[in-house]
Amino acid sequence: MLTTLTTTVWAQDADLVAIADEQYNFGDKRDAGETYRQALGINPDNVRANYMAGICYLETIHKEKALTYLLKAYELAPEISPDILYLIARAYHYGEQFDEAIGYYQRYLSDVEAKKGQQYSKSKAQELTKQTERNIYECNVGKELMASPVPMDITSISEAVNTVELEYAPAITSDESFMIFTSRRAGGMSPDKANDNLFYEDIYITHRQNGKWNAPKLLEGVNTETHDASINISPDGSMLMLYQDDNGGDIFVSYKEKKEDEWSKPRPISDNVNSEFRESAASISADGKRLFFTSDRPGGYGGADIYMSEAYGKNKWGQPVNLGPAINSEYDDDSPVLSYDGTTLYFSSKGHRGMGGFDVFKSEWNDSSGTWMNAENLGYPINTPDDDDHYTVSADGMRAYYASVKDNIGVGDMDIFMITAKDPEEVDSVEAKKPQVAEKAPEKPAVAPQPQPELQPVVCQIVVTDATGAPLDAQIILQPATETGFESIKTGTFRKDFMLKESKAMQVTVRKEGYMFQTIDLTVPAAQAGKAQQITKGVRLQPVTAGVRRILRNIYFEFDKVHLRPESHDELAKLEQIMRENPTITVEIAGHTDKIGTWDYNKELSLRRAQSVRAWLIGRGIDGSRIKAVGYGETRPLASNDDEEEGRELNRRTEFVVLTR
Known part of the structure; x- marks a missing residue:
C-alpha cells in the first residue's frame, strides 16, 4: 500500500513539472515558476523543479530568491547543467552577497578552463570567461558603492x-x-x-x-x-x-x-x-x-x-x-x-x-x-x-x-x-555626490604662506578600435604639430599630457596601413591649478574594402569655384597615402552641393570639384585609371536643403568611395 501511494505522489509531481515546462517554453515564466514550486510542495527533491524554479526567478523578478532552489538543485545533482555554478553566482549577486557571488564566479571560471577544448570551444570559453570576469568586476564595484551610499x-x-x-x-x-x-x-x-x-x-x-x-x-x-x-x-x-x-x-x-x-x-x-x-x-x-x-x-x-x-x-x-x-x-x-x-x-x-x-x-x-x-x-x-x-x-x-x-x-x-x-541645504541636486571636504574652522595666523596648488596637466587619450571594437595600434598625427606626439600606453590607447595657458583647437588624424584614415577635432582646455582634466576620444577605423565611404573633412574650395585652397593639401596627402599603400584599389571622388543655384549648375560644379581632386592625385603620381570623378550636385543630401544654413553646409562636401579592392 505504501509503495502504491509513493508512486502516485511522484507521478503528480512529474505531471506538474511537465505543465510548468509547457508554460516556460510558451514564454509564461511567472506562472511556470509558480507551477514548479507547486511540484516542489509535493516532492522537495525534484531536481528539475528546483533548477527551473531558480531559472524562473532569475528571468523575472525577485531574482535573489533563485538562490535557495539553485543550491538545492546543485546539492541533488551537481551535473544538472554546465552553468549551474554561474547561475548560483548570479543569484548571490542579485542578493547583494558579493563575496559569495565572487567565490562561485571563480569556481565557474576554473570549470570553464578545465573543459575548454572538450565541452567548450576555445571561442566559447573566451566568451564565457569575459562575461564572468565582468560579473566579478561588478561585484567589486557593488561592494565599493554600498560602502558609501549616497544621501x-x-x-x-x-x-x-x-x-x-x-x-x-x-x-x-x-x-x-x-x-x-x-x-x-x-x-x-x-x-x-x-x-x-x-x-x-x-x-x-x-x-x-x-x-x-x-x-x-x-x-x-x-x-x-x-x-x-x-x-x-x-x-x-x-x-x-x-x-x-x-x-x-x-x-x-x-x-x-x-x-x-x-x-x-x-x-x-x-x-x-x-x-x-x-x-x-x-x-x-x-x-x-x-x-x-x-x-x-x-x-x-x-x-x-x-x-x-x-x-x-x-x-x-x-x-x-x-x-x-x-x-x-x-x-x-x-x-x-x-x-x-x-x-x-x-x-x-x-x-x-x-x-x-x-x-x-x-x-x-x-x-x-x-x-x-x-x-x-x-x-x-x-x-x-x-x-x-x-x-x-x-x-x-x-x-x-x-x-x-x-x-x-x-x-x-x-x-x-x-x-x-535628504538635506536640500547640503545637497545641490539628486545626482550622486562625491564626498565633500568639511569647512575649515577659522584659521589662526599662519607662520608661513600656504603653497598654491600646482597646475595640473590635461590628459588626452585616443582610443582606437577596429570595426569589431577590438583595440588597434595606429599612427596618431597631431595638427598643428607639437614637439612631442601621443604615447602608446597599451594596445589601441594613446596618451598625451597638455599644459596649455589657454584653450587650443587642434586636429588629430588616426591612420593605419590597410584602414581608412580618420581625422577628428580636438579642443584642449587650458591647464588649471589643482584640477585634473581628462579628455577621451574614441576612433573606429574601417578596413579599406569595397563600398567604404569617407567624407574628406578638410577639402576647401573658393566660394562658387573649383580651385583647391592650400589648406586642403594635408587631407589630400592622406588620401594619396591610402592609394599608394593599397595599389590595387579603384576609387570614386564624389562631389556634392547644396540646393542653392540651378540643378544643372550644381551638377556641373560638383563634377568639376571632384575632377580637381582627381587632378591633384594624378599630379602626385597616382594612376588616373584608378580614380573616377563624379558630380552628384544636390541629388544626395545628408540633411534638408531648406533655408537652414546648417543643413546646406552638411550637403556641401567631397567624398571618397572605394569601388574595388
Missing part, C-alpha cells in the same frame, strides 16, 4: 500609479504638472495577454494635484491593442516620443491636441534617426536643438549605443553622431536624458563602472574641450545589481524619477520611484 530618499511615487504589474519609462514636463509612463496593467486597450501572460504595454498619463499624482488614464490617440511604449516627452509637454516595433523598432512622435490629454496619430520621427535597426529610447534638450537616442545600428562600440542628432529646422533632424567611448561602452547603453541646463547627460548602461544590470550614470559636458567626460555611476541605493533605468531629473534639479525593482518600498514588479535629496 538620497527613494519613495514610490504613488500607489495610484504603481501596481503589482510593470510600470516604467516615466517622462515629466518641465513644470512636473503631468507624467507619462508605460504600464502592463489590466484595463488597457486589449483584454488579451501576450505570450508572457502579461497584458500588452499601454501608455498612461497622470496629473499632479496638490503635490500628489492622481489616478492614471490611458493616453488618447496613441494606444493600440498591441504593445505601445512611451519613451519621453518634450520639456514643454507638447511632443511625445514613443516606441513601435515597425522596421525592426523605431521612434515615433505624437503631438498634443487642443483637447486635454488627446494626442495626434504617431508618425516616424525622422529618416535620419530611424534605421533598419532598433531605435528604442530618445529625449530632446530643453532648447529643442538636440535629440539624443539609442540605436543598435552597426558601427557603434557594442550593443546599443547613444547618438546625438542636431535640429536644422522645425522637427527636422540631421545625421546622428555617436557620442563616443566616454558615454558608450561595449555593452548596452540606453535611456539618455539631458539636464535642463544642458550640462549633464544622464543615461543607463550595462557597462562602465556598474554593479550589475542597467545602472544609471551621468556625464558632464566639458565646454573647453567640447567633449563629454567619462561616465560616473550615481551610486547606491539609486543603483542595484538589477536593472535601474529611465532616469529623468526635474527642472530645478531637486527631484528625479526612474524605474526600478525594490521589494522593500515597491508595490509589485518594476515600479516608478521618486528620488529626493
Whole structure:
C-alpha cells in the first residue's frame, strides 16, 4: 500500500513539472515558476523543479530568491547543467552577497578552463570567461558603492500609479504638472495577454494635484491593442516620443491636441534617426536643438549605443553622431536624458563602472574641450545589481524619477520611484555626490604662506578600435604639430599630457596601413591649478574594402569655384597615402552641393570639384585609371536643403568611395 501511494505522489509531481515546462517554453515564466514550486510542495527533491524554479526567478523578478532552489538543485545533482555554478553566482549577486557571488564566479571560471577544448570551444570559453570576469568586476564595484551610499530618499511615487504589474519609462514636463509612463496593467486597450501572460504595454498619463499624482488614464490617440511604449516627452509637454516595433523598432512622435490629454496619430520621427535597426529610447534638450537616442545600428562600440542628432529646422533632424567611448561602452547603453541646463547627460548602461544590470550614470559636458567626460555611476541605493533605468531629473534639479525593482518600498514588479535629496541645504541636486571636504574652522595666523596648488596637466587619450571594437595600434598625427606626439600606453590607447595657458583647437588624424584614415577635432582646455582634466576620444577605423565611404573633412574650395585652397593639401596627402599603400584599389571622388543655384549648375560644379581632386592625385603620381570623378550636385543630401544654413553646409562636401579592392 505504501509503495502504491509513493508512486502516485511522484507521478503528480512529474505531471506538474511537465505543465510548468509547457508554460516556460510558451514564454509564461511567472506562472511556470509558480507551477514548479507547486511540484516542489509535493516532492522537495525534484531536481528539475528546483533548477527551473531558480531559472524562473532569475528571468523575472525577485531574482535573489533563485538562490535557495539553485543550491538545492546543485546539492541533488551537481551535473544538472554546465552553468549551474554561474547561475548560483548570479543569484548571490542579485542578493547583494558579493563575496559569495565572487567565490562561485571563480569556481565557474576554473570549470570553464578545465573543459575548454572538450565541452567548450576555445571561442566559447573566451566568451564565457569575459562575461564572468565582468560579473566579478561588478561585484567589486557593488561592494565599493554600498560602502558609501549616497544621501538620497527613494519613495514610490504613488500607489495610484504603481501596481503589482510593470510600470516604467516615466517622462515629466518641465513644470512636473503631468507624467507619462508605460504600464502592463489590466484595463488597457486589449483584454488579451501576450505570450508572457502579461497584458500588452499601454501608455498612461497622470496629473499632479496638490503635490500628489492622481489616478492614471490611458493616453488618447496613441494606444493600440498591441504593445505601445512611451519613451519621453518634450520639456514643454507638447511632443511625445514613443516606441513601435515597425522596421525592426523605431521612434515615433505624437503631438498634443487642443483637447486635454488627446494626442495626434504617431508618425516616424525622422529618416535620419530611424534605421533598419532598433531605435528604442530618445529625449530632446530643453532648447529643442538636440535629440539624443539609442540605436543598435552597426558601427557603434557594442550593443546599443547613444547618438546625438542636431535640429536644422522645425522637427527636422540631421545625421546622428555617436557620442563616443566616454558615454558608450561595449555593452548596452540606453535611456539618455539631458539636464535642463544642458550640462549633464544622464543615461543607463550595462557597462562602465556598474554593479550589475542597467545602472544609471551621468556625464558632464566639458565646454573647453567640447567633449563629454567619462561616465560616473550615481551610486547606491539609486543603483542595484538589477536593472535601474529611465532616469529623468526635474527642472530645478531637486527631484528625479526612474524605474526600478525594490521589494522593500515597491508595490509589485518594476515600479516608478521618486528620488529626493535628504538635506536640500547640503545637497545641490539628486545626482550622486562625491564626498565633500568639511569647512575649515577659522584659521589662526599662519607662520608661513600656504603653497598654491600646482597646475595640473590635461590628459588626452585616443582610443582606437577596429570595426569589431577590438583595440588597434595606429599612427596618431597631431595638427598643428607639437614637439612631442601621443604615447602608446597599451594596445589601441594613446596618451598625451597638455599644459596649455589657454584653450587650443587642434586636429588629430588616426591612420593605419590597410584602414581608412580618420581625422577628428580636438579642443584642449587650458591647464588649471589643482584640477585634473581628462579628455577621451574614441576612433573606429574601417578596413579599406569595397563600398567604404569617407567624407574628406578638410577639402576647401573658393566660394562658387573649383580651385583647391592650400589648406586642403594635408587631407589630400592622406588620401594619396591610402592609394599608394593599397595599389590595387579603384576609387570614386564624389562631389556634392547644396540646393542653392540651378540643378544643372550644381551638377556641373560638383563634377568639376571632384575632377580637381582627381587632378591633384594624378599630379602626385597616382594612376588616373584608378580614380573616377563624379558630380552628384544636390541629388544626395545628408540633411534638408531648406533655408537652414546648417543643413546646406552638411550637403556641401567631397567624398571618397572605394569601388574595388
